[in-house]
Amino acid sequence: MISGKKTPTIQDVARHASVSAATVSRVLSSPERVSETTRERVTAAVRETGYTINQAARSLRLKAARTILMAAPNIGNPFYSTIVDAVLSEAAARGYSVLVASSIGDDPNLWLRDYLLSTRADGLLLFDGSLDTKRLHGLDEGGVSLPLVAAYDEIPDPEINSVITDNRLAAKRAIRHLVELGHRRIGHVTFPSRNGTTNERLIGYHEAMTEAGLETHPEWMALGNYNMPSGAAAAEQLLALKQRPTAVFCANDEMAIGFVHQMRKAGVECPRDISVIGFDDITVAEYFDPPLTTMRQPREQIGRMATRSLIDIIEGIQPEDEPVHLVLMSDLIVRKSTRAI
Amino acid sequence: MISGKKTPTIQDVARHASVSAATVSRVLSSPERVSETTRERVTAAVRETGYTINQAARSLRLKAARTILMAAPNIGNPFYSTIVDAVLSEAAARGYSVLVASSIGDDPNLWLRDYLLSTRADGLLLFDGSLDTKRLHGLDEGGVSLPLVAAYDEIPDPEINSVITDNRLAAKRAIRHLVELGHRRIGHVTFPSRNGTTNERLIGYHEAMTEAGLETHPEWMALGNYNMPSGAAAAEQLLALKQRPTAVFCANDEMAIGFVHQMRKAGVECPRDISVIGFDDITVAEYFDPPLTTMRQPREQIGRMATRSLIDIIEGIQPEDEPVHLVLMSDLIVRKSTRAI
DNA sequence: AAGCGCGGTGTAATCGATTACACGCAGTTG
């Protein structure tokens, strides 16, 4: 590469190859439209100069950034790790970069809009059901329709593309598993929100209980925060009951781990005294003691499919007026944290 | 906001406020240089039109993207979750966006260079010591010096800014802890690489053993992959020995968890039969059974400091020719996975 | 031989924001 103070532009390459900038551009984007000899000269010049396309200029001209924005409320949660990986690799495969943002903190609706209107990102991968997507999607009736895919977290808006899992059904299967093991007093640790996903799991819990002819008691419910400490707190709450549940369904594995941890601290064994079933199947679930029975979420697939359909929409492969709604299946993974009563 | 087909430009705002685009730009970037009446008119016009700055145009003009690139070999590892969180929030506070990329797969040196030269990112936060930073940093002697901060993973290049922890010392303290408990046969699960961080821990292990007058045996060493399955495999290997170590130092918590899990499977108890100490203090370490003794890494701080100094460099607050080398301290967190022999 | 078609290339406008420079219009100052 040529030594020089500044990064070479397409003009520099053109000069090197004794052609016009237009030709260089064509060699780069549609090589078949350029004669072979010229093409070779240009390719050589690109190599010699060490030319790299200036994305800002390209984005400005094309009004597209080849970048997607991934927003989640708590990227800090290990649950997202696999998903991020999948999103990155799928995006890279399609030639897209990935901006990441946390959707908590100062009015996400505001800066998300900003990102998308400012030619920084061409589309949004949203892992947060709590945002006001009406405002995001319609962008205040501006008529600008925004490539948006909601993933993992359910959003009750049929207009919005989504990639989710069968949360309600999965919850029902979790409960049925416990029922089949003979449990009748089954508790639930959930998350307080109108958040679609958790809510679906809650509904599934109730439906399955009703279908099994079992009662649900408000005191068997605990509110958690999706993390381990809150699972532990939930355990404290449930263990204090005069009549404890014999099994507990936690809305995610982290809370389940916290729950079991706290149980053990109190001298209550899992699954001997209380069976616990989680949700997600994070990596550590298998290595935990006892290995956690859980509903596995196909996280890698969620990330991959969501990214894929977002890019399909951006590139017009998928028409925007026919929203895609993908529902992936969860699997019951039976390990050692549940047992027959 | 005004209904319209396209996103408003600075010209549109100018027209609304009956001023020139230059004035609008000034109101946005240096309000004090504009008279108060004009400023108010423009501000109102911005609000009315719903104007959002076009970043591509801005980047093109300013040759800066207000974006940093975070690259790690395996963002999929939960270890990074906290770090990502910290990076995001610190970057947001300084008005920067964050692009994330995985530094494995097709020649990272190549596309990293691409990112940085293409006005997509202004600097690089590198969590991967295995990359050829000579090439990255000097960018082939192009004279273009690139804002780069190496974080977490050590890079043996005094020219490169870094934010790391005291790996060697921390490893020594881990070993000393075991020695104080009376252990003499101490194994180590490490990662095979010239990767600075792991290597420092390995050196620390050897130094501490020597200082304590203890022998190290090659068969007490196992190679892992930083994840739980490889920790389990390491356990299999070490448990098969005629004379097992009585304590094992694992280079990260994930491997430690895998190790303990496999021990239990084989009917070997931790810490009764073998004490295990980890490294990092990931969230689950505390909730695992037994709660893991480990060397806590100030991950949040690593992310925050690294981001801060990167942006300082980008903005010229920190001169490039005086590399910053920050070494943060790890803490020994004694829990239940280690005990006196 | 004039005209047509076509592949290959160049010319120049364009995307939207920034900023050096120029200009106009007070309000001083000598």
Add this chain to the structure above:
DNA sequence: CAACTGCGTGTAATCGATTACACCGCGCTT
């Protein structure tokens, strides 16, 4: 009253890549 200062604003060039359009030259038809 001319010259000067300085604030506030506008004009126009600029960043680098893309692409519609024009053009050139060659081979082919009629």
